[in-house]
Amino acid sequence: MNPKPLTDLSQLCIHTITTKPWSIEEAVKNFTNAGVCGITVWRDTLDGRNIRKTGKLIRDSGLEVVSLARGGFFPNKEKSKRKEAIEDNLKAIEEAHELGAPIIVLVCGAEPAQSLEESRKQIHDGIAEILPTAKKAGVKLAIEPLHPMYADTRSAINTLGQANDMACELNSPFVGVAVDVYHLWWDPDLEQEIKRCGSSGHLMAFHVCDWNVPTNHFLLDRGLMGEGCIPISKIRSWVEEAGFTGFNEVEIFSEKFWRQDQAKFLNKIITAYKENT
Ligand code: ZN
Secondary structure (H helix, E strand, C coil): CCCCCCCCCCCEEEEHHHHCCCCHHHHHHHHHHHCCCEEEEEHHHHCCCCHHHHHHHHHHCCCEEEEEEEEECCCCCCHHHHHHHHHHHHHHHHHHHHHCCCEEEEECECCCCCCHHHHHHHHHHHHHHHHHHHHHHCCEEEECCCCHHHCCCCECCCCHHHHHHHHHHHCCCCEEEEEEHHHHCCCCCHHHHHHHHHHCCCEEEEEECEECCCCCCCCCEEECCCCCCCCHHHHHHHHHHCCCCCCEEECCCEHHHHHCCHHHHHHHHHHHHHHHC
16 A cells, blocks of 8 residues: 655654754754654754753744664673663663653664673563653653674664564553654564564654665665665655654755755755655
8 A cells, every 4th residue: 555645744753963053943943944843852962952942942943852873882791881771771762851852763783792682581671670750751762773794793683574573572651662663664573573563553653765795884874765775765654654644854964965955855855855865
C-alpha cells in the first residue's frame, strides 16, 4: 500500500543537528518561517541557555518540541564510567523536563572491550536505573537501534527486533522505540518488527534521511530523502499502518550540507520531504 502523499508540513519535524551551523534561536526562527511544525533539540544547542526560556521560545513561535537528543551511552567496562553515564542521563531527563520535550532519544552505546551481549545487559540495567526519574519527570525514553556498522562504539542494539525485545522486557509506558530509516532499511524483518512495535505500544518516533551510494563517511554523509537507496515512503507506510501518527523527523548529519547556505538547504529539505518521503 502506498502512503498518503505529504502535501502539507504538519508532520514535518527537523532535528537541530540537521542545520548544525544555526544556533537554536536561528533554527527556531527559520523553521517557523518555512512552515515546519516540529523540532527535535540536540543537547549541545542548549549550552549556555536558560532551558525553560528556550522551551518557551520554541512553543511561542508555534513549533512543537518533539524530542531531546540524546541520552544513552550506558555500556562501559568500568563501573565508575557506567555511573557517569547514569548521571549524564539523569541530567538529560532534567533538561528534557525543563525544555518541555516529551521524549529523549537514546543512542544506547557499546563497549568494544566487551561482548555485545554484555553491553546490552548494561544498557538494560542503565535504562532500568533512570526509568523512575524519567517517569517522575513525565519524560519517555526511546531506544533507537543503530545500523550494525556502529556496533563497535555507538550501539549494541542494532535491529528493531532487539529494541522491541528490550522495550518489552522493561515493560513501562515510559520506554519505547525510535525507528530511523537510515539504521533499519536493510533489515528483512523490518515490516514485521514495525508491526510488533506498533501493536505493543512502543513506536514513539520516526526519523528520515537517505543512504548515499556510495557513502563516503560512516557518520557524516547522510543523504537528503530521495538521494539514496532507502525505500522511505514504503517504510513510512508500514509505520503509519502500525498506528503511528507523530512527526516525520528529518535527521541528516552531512558535512556537505553543513558547508552550504542553510536557508537554501532548508528549502531542499522541504522539497525532498514533499516529494520523496
Ligand atoms: Zn535517528
